[in-house]
């Protein structure tokens with residue numbers, strides 16, 4: 544059995560909105576929206592990967608708040624896990640520095656307005672449920 548590699552996605556929340564990021568590459572994913580994040584590197588915890596990826600991709604300082612229950616298979620060997628995350632006090636606003644060409648803060652009733660990557664649809668739904676449950 545091939546070992547799984549975890550891709551972490553951040554359901555980054557601020558002011559009651561969820562951040563969605565539009566991928567600029569590779570061509571088969573460009574134009575679709577995702578939760579910002581990326582692959583966990585060897586020896587790294589998923590939480591650390593999340594903080595690192597948000598810093599690299601968006602230029603923000605953020606912290607994971609809680610794991611969203613579940614795990615979503617991507618193209619093997621990758622699997623997606625999601626954390627609710629928030630910006631730390633003093634963090635700058637997210638900017639599309641790497642991998643993305645547009646960012647949107649979505650209110651709960653706008654979350655279905657963007658074309659999420661297919662694999663993200665159930666993950667985003669679970670994140671919304673966790674978000675609602677956490678108040």
Ligand SMILES: Nc1nc2c([nH]c(=O)n2[C@H]2C[C@H](O)[C@@H](COP(=O)(O)OP(=O)(O)OP(=O)(O)O)O2)c(=O)[nH]1
Nearest residue numbers: 550552577578579580581582617621623660662663
């Ligand atoms: N970051 C992220 N990747 C996702 C999501 N949904 C989904 O199918 N993927 C896929 C796209 C990519 O094939 C893979 C993650 O790749 P990535 O390009 O974001 O990871 P990375 O930043 O570590 O990339 P790299 O160092 O290999 O360039 O998972 C998602 O919500 N967030």
